[in-house]
Amino acid sequence: MRNRIWILSLVLLWALGIEAQIDVASQRCATPAHFTPWLADYLENPSKRSPARNAEEIIYLPLAVHTVADNNGDGHYPTTKIFESICQLNDDFLPYNIQFYLDGDINRINRSIYYEHDNFSDGFKMMQSNKKSLAINLFIVNSAPSNACGYWHPSADGIAVIKNCMGKSGHTLTHEVGHWLSLPHPFHGWEGKTYDPDKETPLYHGINGQDTLFVESVGGDNCDRAADKFCDTPPDYLSLGWSCNSENLSGTILTDPNGQTFRSDGRNYMSYSSDACQTQFSPDQADAMRAYADFAKSFYINKDPLIQDVFTDPVLQVYPNPGEQLHYENIELEWEHHVNATHYLVQISRFSFFASVDYEFLVESNIAQVGTLPVDKNFYWRVQPFNAFDVCGDFTDMGGFATFDVTDIEEVAPSNFVEVYPTYVTISRPEVNLAFAFRDILQTDLSLYNSAGQIVKHDRLPNPGHSLHQLDVSSLSAGMYFLKIATSKGVLIKKISVQ
Template sequence: MRSFQRTCLFLLATLLVLPLSAQQKFTGDSHCGYEGKSQWLQDYQDGKLPAVQKSNNGINYLPLAVNMLADNNGTNYMSPLRFLDALTLLNSDFLDQDIQFYVEGGLRYINSTRYNDHDSNTGDEMMRTYNLPNRVNTYIVEDPNGNCGYYSGGRDAVVLGRNCLGGQDRTWSHEMGHYFSLPHTFYGWESVQEIAAIDLNNPAPATVRYRGRNVPTELADGSNCAVAADGFCDTDADFLMQRWGCNNQGFYPDSLMDADSVRFAVPAFNIMSYALDVCVSSFTQEQKDAMFANMESIIQNRPVASSPPNLEAASVDDLIMYAPEDRERLVYQDSVSMIWNSVPNASYYVVQVNQTSNFNGAVLLTTTTNDTTLTLTEGLSRRTTYYWRIRPVAEYNVGGAFGPTFQFRNGTQLTSTIDAELNAAINVAPNPVFGGQMLRIEGRDLDLTGTLNYQVINAAGQVMINRQGIPVNVSGISERIDTGNLPAGMYFLRMQVADRMISRRIVVTP
């Protein structure tokens, strides 16, 4: 395995701005927002950079920093399941190039309406604020500047519209092509802007004026392929700068005419074209070679990992759902903590909650967490049955399935006696905790003085541990609970700090 170090190799991309009304929702039918051709690629195609042969070092695993954007109120996130389908497709498109991507550190959630639906300046601000070093910074938003997606050379990041991602949509692969130096197959024709402006009955111009230079248009016989358009000789001539659909034979329905008056058909398979997702499928070999060489130039100074990655998927057979127990009736109506075990190989977990046992349609909640517990305090109704399930996800192998579906019924009492602000400031970990392991109660900068009193109570209501009078100062709390004498099972940890109460459910495992 190779770790990843990124240097800026691209010229700043000029973003394509498409007008959208304030009421119009992004549908995913607009253009890619990248229009450049990098200096690195120009040098590579001119023979100034050596060709790179694949070695026997195996797959290069490149870490992604994935930022999921939503509106200020936390709505409009992309479904984690659809994201995993998109990541699986991305990796399948790059597997034969010995490149695979993985999410490092789990998904990052950002609530910002400004960034979720942004123009070029706001998008640049977003990347400047949230980019992490040595990762492929990726942002999934509602509307990326009116495009399906774009690569920002200036910020070295990829921004994707969530409506253009999924198990059949190759926008991500297209933008990663830009990330690794590839231009569009129709490079130069961006300046024409509309397919309707192409005169199908007359020869194409010998050049098109684009980005301050005359770009040769590619001839159908490929005789000028090294200097025309994208500079690759195994990509077909392509003048189509708008999204287009293919016929049953996989070509643009109309023939085009090159500068020598030769008619030709444009095949639709190339991921770097603007053919619709149902038409595209792959890169050409020269495109693959260029991307691999670019990747090697990026990571040539990387350190070599001491051990290969663990490619095993997280097995749902190892999942244990502790709480709520199946068909449990809860006391409170407005708060529930779901707790499960740490599954071997799992890097994060997909959690779903619904009011029916059918998760195939609209689902009440689908989210991810790096923890083994998730507490819901909003959107719950009294005396209502809910269904929940967990899917563990490994870092390098995101395949897998959901575990069993459990159900619980909400109670009638409110948690109004629980201090919400203090409850959010106190961390109790690990949970679940192995018997004999120390359970930590941590709270920083609580701005409280007085004492901490707490009790550990088993499911039968018996007080197993009772501690009183632990000093609390303004800097916070740091307490350790020895679980060595607690049998495996579920417990309630009730804490009082000064005159404020909080409660947590904990699980002790064998």
């Protein structure tokens, strides 16, 4: 009962936006010393521990993702990174038969006060005004209160994680979802307090002047009334971020109230050890999370999940063919539907290795209407097929295309036209195309001059007619050139830039 009183007072403190002073240095998580009433009740009533379902059965929970940027829309966390984070979360939870799926479209929020929020009151507003019902709501932001990697807000029941702590091999999201599923820190009671190895460790903690909590000892006495109250999580007093040794233990040697020394176990996702140390939940923690989902969040569980993974075969490209020239104002990309995919993430980059993504589209069909892209440029595109339950597939490399503008059609002589494109050529696609539409011109001489006026290339076409001729400029060094198209009826000169 005394526990209940301090929990109530804590929730009240949260609601009022008053937060206990937390050391701001290297905070892993800003979730306060909160012990969910549900977990207290569950642990006090062992009868409720019998699992409501077969432990082999996977529990599927919906994850609603909100990416937050500043007022100008700058700073959104990349979709590929969101997918990698969900895949890491599912990898971490797979041994405990809990999995998460993407609940609908990724929501984009452009608000600077949420993107960089330093107080829980703004975080509460962000969550309350944007959250989706019957889902775990994740808000990806640039900064969080107390310079923390993330937090779970008990009254808004939402999670915030900063961009720097998301992604592949990060476990902050796993930690915060652990909170959402009722878990306290294994060092519960030490939040906001700094363990000092030189001071004697007390037998009890006073929390908010309301109640006391046993400090967990190595021997395990009082373990069901100490810290997180799980007897299979060993004592841990470290409430500031820490890195571990090769055995995943703390460098700091701690002393329990009985004078026995130990090192904190960094393997537990709910500790404040660094990402590289974390590998597991304890069996009791896992049982509690599954029971919490079953008893407290049963309406959230997807009873009829679509669980087919997206086929790993490459996506088949329909249009354009690799290296094709596309008119810059009307770009459309098409590929064949992929087995088990409901959506596609399409990315376009100026770089073949996708060092930066210039354009991104999330589409449900097998066509992306790209529209206008800059003219006379090379682009590369790739497609990742996915569905809500499988966002972990690979991108299929679809190759590249170049953009051109048809306004370059020129009349050499009356009713004799030639189109020259591109006039801006790069090493990766070193050809200039000449599309002839000649009616009554026969012999045509092509001469390419460098900026010093010297001929560097010459071609003679006996009868171009209606044909496409390619001029290979791969042997030329970068610079400005002039292409002279000479016929018996007229001459045309085009400037060609080689990069």
